[in-house]
Amino acid sequence: MSEKAALLDPMTGWILLALFSMLWIGLGVYWGRRNKSFEDHALAGRNVGLALGSATAAATWITSNTTMLAPQFALELGIWGMLAYSMAAFGLLLFAPLAGRIRKLMPNGYTSGDFFRLRYGRFAWFIFLIFTLFYSLTWLVSMAMAGGILLNALSGIPYVWGMTVILTVCVIYTMRGGLMAVIGTDFIQSLIILVGIVIVGFSVLQNVSVEEIHTNLETNKPMLITVMFPAALMAIFNNLLFGLGEVFHNNVWWSRAFALREGVGGKAFAIAGLVWFPIPIAAGFIALASGALNVAVPSPDMVGPLVIADVLGGAGAIAIFIIVFCSLASSIDSLLAATSDLITEDVYRRLFHPMAQPESLKVVAQWITLGLGLFTWAVCVPRIGTLASVLFFAGPLVGAMIWPIVTGLYWRRANTTGAIGGMLLGGGIGLISYFQIGWYVASTIGTAVSMVWVLACALLSKTQFDWSRLKEGI
Numbered sequence: 001m002s003e004k005a006a007l008l009d010p011m012t013g014w015i016l017l018a019l020f021s022m023l024w025i026g027l028g029v030y031w032g033r034r035n036k037s038f039e040d041h042a043l044a045g046r047n048v049g050l051a052l053g054s055a056t057a058a059a060t061w062i063t064s065n066t067t068m069l070a071p072q073f074a075l076e077l078g079i080w081g082m083l084a085y086s087m088a089a090f091g092l093l094l095f096a097p098l099a100g101r102i103r104k105l106m107p108n109g110y111t112s113g114d115f116f117r118l119r120y121g122r123f124a125w126f127i128f129l130i131f132t133l134f135y136s137l138t139w140l141v142s143m144a145m146a147g148g149i150l151l152n153a154l155s156g157i158p159y160v161w162g163m164t165v166i167l168t169v170c171v172i173y174t175m176r177g178g179l180m181a182v183i184g185t186d187f188i189q190s191l192i193i194l195v196g197i198v199i200v201g202f203s204v205l206q207n208v209s210v211e212e213i214h215t216n217l218e219t220n221k222p223m224l225i226t227v228m229f230p231a232a233l234m235a236i237f238n239n240l241l242f243g244l245g246e247v248f249h250n251n252v253w254w255s256r257a258f259a260l261r262e263g264v265g266g267k268a269f270a271i272a273g274l275v276w277f278p279i280p281i282a283a284g285f286i287a288l289a290s291g292a293l294n295v296a297v298p299s300p301d302m303v304g305p306l307v308i309a310d311v312l313g314g315a316g317a318i319a320i321f322i323i324v325f326c327s328l329a330s331s332i333d334s335l336l337a338a339t340s341d342l343i344t345e346d347v348y349r350r351l352f353h354p355m356a357q358p359e360s361l362k363v364v365a366q367w368i369t370l371g372l373g374l375f376t377w378a379v380c381v382p383r384i385g386t387l388a389s390v391l392f393f394a395g396p397l398v399g400a401m402i403w404p405i406v407t408g409l410y411w412r413r414a415n416t417t418g419a420i421g422g423m424l425l426g427g428g429i430g431l432i433s434y435f436q437i438g439w440y441v442a443s444t445i446g447t448a449v450s451m452v453w454v455l456a457c458a459l460l461s462k463t464q465f466d467w468s469r470l471k472e473g474i
Contacts, residue, residue, distance in 0.1 A: 007153075007154050007155070007305060007306075007309045007317035007320070007321075008154055008155040008156070008314075008317045008318065008321060009155070009156070010155055010156040010157055012155065012318070013151065013154065013155025013156065013157050013321065014155075014157065016155075016318065016321055016322065016325070017151070017157070017162075017165055017166075017325070020322070020325055020326075020329075021165065021166075021169040024169055024170075024173050024185050024329060025169060025172050025173050025176075027173065027177070027181065027184055027185055027188075028172065028173020028174065028176045028177035028181035028185065029173070029176050029177065030177075031177040031180045031181040031184045032173075032176040032177030032178060032180065032181050034180075035177070035178050035180070035362065036359070036362075037358035037359060037361075037362055038344070038358045038359075038361035038362045038365060039110075039358060040178065040180075040362070041178035041179065041362045041365055041366075042110060042178060042179055042255065042337075042341040042344075042345075042362075042365060043110070043179060043255060043258050043259040044178070044179045044180040044183060044259045045180075045259075046258060046259055046260075046261070047259075047261050048183060048256070048259045048260050048261060048264070049260075049261055049264060050261075050264050050267055050268055050271075051187070052183050052184070052187055053183075053256065053259075053260045053261075053264055053265070053268030053269075053272075054267075054268045054269075054271040054272045054275070055183075055186055055187040055190045055191070055272075056182065056183040056186035056187065056190075056256065056334070057092060057253070057256060057268060057269055057272035057273075058092075058190050058271075058272040058275045058276050059186035059187070059189045059190035059193065059326075059327075059330035060186060060252060060330055060331055060334040061088070061089075061091075061092060061272065061276050062190065062193050062276065062279060062327050062330060062331075063143060063146075063327055063328070063330075063331040066085070066276075066279055066280055066283065066327060068146070068150065068304055068305075068324070069085070070082070070085040070279075070280035070283040070284050070287075070304075071283050071284055071286055071287035071303045071304035071307075072287070072303060072304075073085045073280075073284060074283075074284030074285070074287040074288050075287040075288070075290070075297070075303050079284075079288075080236060081284060082280060082281045082284030082285065082288075083236060083281070084236040084238075084239045085239060085280035085283075085284065086277050086278070086279075086280045086281050087236055087237075087239045087240035087243060088239055088240075088242070088243030088246070088276075088280075089243070089273045089274075089276045089277035090240055090243060090244060090273070091243035091244050091245075091246055091247035091248070091273075092247060092269050092270075092272045092273030092276060093269070093270060093273035093274070094244060094247075094248075095247045095248060095253055095257075095269050096265070096266045096267070096268075096269035096270040096273070097266055098248065098257075098405075098406070098409060099253075099256075099257040099260070099265030099266055099268070099269050100263075100265050100266040101409050101410070102115070102254065102257045102258070102265070102409065103257055103258065103260070103262060103265050105409070105467060105470045105471070106118075106258070106470050106471065107262075107471070108471065109254075109258055109470075110255075110258060110341065110345045111251050111254060111255065111341060111342045111345045111346055112128075112132065112249060112250065112251045112254040112342070112405075113125060113128065113129055113132075113251070113342055113345065113346035113350075114345070114346070115254070115405075115408070115409075115470070116128040116129075116404075116408075116419075117346070117350070118469055118470050119408045119414075119419075119465070119469075119470065120404070120408065120415075120416045120419045120420070121416050123416075123420065124404075124416055124419045124420050124423070125346075127420060127423050127424065128249075128401065128404075128423065129342075129346060129347070131249070131397045131398075131400070131401060131423060131427065132249055132250060132251065132342070132401070133339070133342070133343075134394060134397065135246070135249075135250065135394040135397055135398050136250065136251070136252075136335060136338070136339045136342070137339070137372075137375075137376075138393065138394045139246075139331075139335055139394075140332065140335045140336070140339065140372065140376050141376055141379050141380055143328055143331050143332045143335065144163050144166070144167050144332065144376050144377070144380045145163065145380050146328060147162055147163050147166040147167065147328045147332070148160060148161075148162045148163025148164075148166075148380065150162075150305075150324050150328070151163075151166070151321075151324075151325075153305070154305060154317065154320065154321050154324065155321060160381060163377070163380050163381075164377060166325070166328055166329065166332065167332065167373055167376060167377055167380075168373070169329070170329055170332040170333045170336060170373075171336060171369060171370060171372075171373035173185065173333065174333045174336045174337050174340075174369055175366045175369045175370060176366075178337065178362075178365075179255060179259055179337050179341075181333075182333045182334055182337045183259075185329065185330070185333065186330045186333070186334070189326035189327070189329060189330040190275075190330065192322060192323065192326045193279075193323050193326050193327055193330075194275070194279075196319050196320075196322065196323040197279060197282050197283065197323070198282075199319070200282075200286065200308050200311070200312070200316070200319065200320075201282050201285065201286070203308075203311045203312055203316070204285070204286055204289050204293075204307065204311055207293060207311050208289055208292045208293055212292045213288055213289050213291075213292045215292075216291040216292040217288060217291065220291055221291065237444050238395070238441060238442070238443045238444050239443075241399050241402070241443045241444055241447045242392075242395045242398065242399065242443040244399075244402050244447075245395070245397075245398030245399040245400075245401055245402050245443065245447065246398050248398075248401065248402050248405045248406070249398055249401040249402070249405060250338065250398075251338040251339065251341060251342040252334050252335060252338040253269075254338075255337070255338045255341060256268075283304055286303075286304055286307050286308065287303045287304060287307065289307060290303050290306070290307050293307060293310055293311070295307050295310045304320070305317075305320045305324075308320045336369050336372055336373065337369070339372055340365050340366075340368040340369040340372055341365060343368050343372075344361055344364050344365040344368055345361075348361075348364055348368070349361060392434075392442070392443075393431075393434065395430070395434070395442050395443035395446070396426065396427050396429075396430020396431050396433070396434060396442045396443055396445070396446030397423075397427045397430070397431075397446070398443070399426060399430060399442075399443040399444070399446040399447035399450065400422060400423045400424075400425075400426030400427040400430060400446045400447065400449070400450040401422075401423060401450075402447055402450065402451075403422055403426075403447070403450050403451045403454040403455070404418065404419035404422050404423060404450070404454055407454055407455070407458055411458055412463075412464045412465045412467075413458045413459070413461045413462075413463065413464065413465075414454065414457075414458045414461075414465070415457055415458065415461045415463055415465075417457050417461075418453060418454040418455075418456075418457030418458055418461075419454065421453045421454075421457065422449075422450035422451075422453045422454040422457075423450065425449050425450065425453050426446040426447065426448075426449040426450025426451075426453070427446055427450075429445060429446060429449045430442045430443065430445050430446020430447075430449065431446075433445040433446070
């Protein structure tokens, strides 16, 4: 984007970028000073309390997609689009009981891969690693791409430079501070994001009433407020299942379940889900107000920043820059930490160096974090595809992992045949649906196919899993 078209001048953008970069790196160094072992680095000593646990879960889920794509959903799919994006909150809400169950069954676990290896065996574990690492890298790439694109759109900072800076900052403080640095910075970032969105919402209402917004939509875009909007209705179910799959399988959330103090996990994820639920609705409301405010929207994914800048002027442009930067950092750092831990524990340690010492594992995790950052940067430089296409392609894969995880945690008769078939059939048929029908049904179909296979195999099974095996071999 040209400097004239950007909401902020590049100098202001660079100053804000430098200030927040120094802040996050400084905090990462401070919080990482006590990390001695891999457990300290990966799980923050397994002693994270309720406030930090709730904040980090909410902040990690408030990605750039929440603040940028949620308004686009509302602009294109209307009131159901607002609700569709909010359905992702159920991923956190329904993971709340799972977090307590995980902590109880695997008090010394490290990763979601540990669960699959002990519950279903090495072949299912191998398939799971492929699926979850593909998704994690996809999410990481989409966030880094979003960083470059949004910083360029907001301030005219060149795409490659913006993407490089935010990725470098997250890599540095995540390497140095581990999960404790991630959780600490997430706490601050979540407060900034929530306060910013509240201020923006009230500012919009001061400039235009709900009645004016409704009248404008009824006159110019009646489909956005109609009850029967087929694509939007399908998007509700697709986003719900996509959100469940994203949370249930990914080590970002499992690492927090292991890191939270005993008895805290369920409460923390429930609070995070409730806090997160209204945010996409508020962001979507901002987008629906664009017509009544006569804001020209050249690109749907920029409707949020354009409305905020129109309502708040220069202060609004600075506010959206800060909110976007915080939402990006809170997701990128979590992905870097959780993915490096998964590779360190499930690949480096389990496959190559089973006798590795905790101190050496910490160093390996730091180097893997750096490697992930370099890999992501290399993929992002040429800007492959759009953000939506990059992320939603993984939808059928994450949906196919929901039922193997849920049944594996609660049902003794869930078995390896069901888990393997559920992942392969659900993921495969879901991907076919992605290309033949569209992204808005791929996760739904993949999840449904996986569910039928997993439940059928469990009902036909005569085996009874011994829960104590989940405590072995950690």
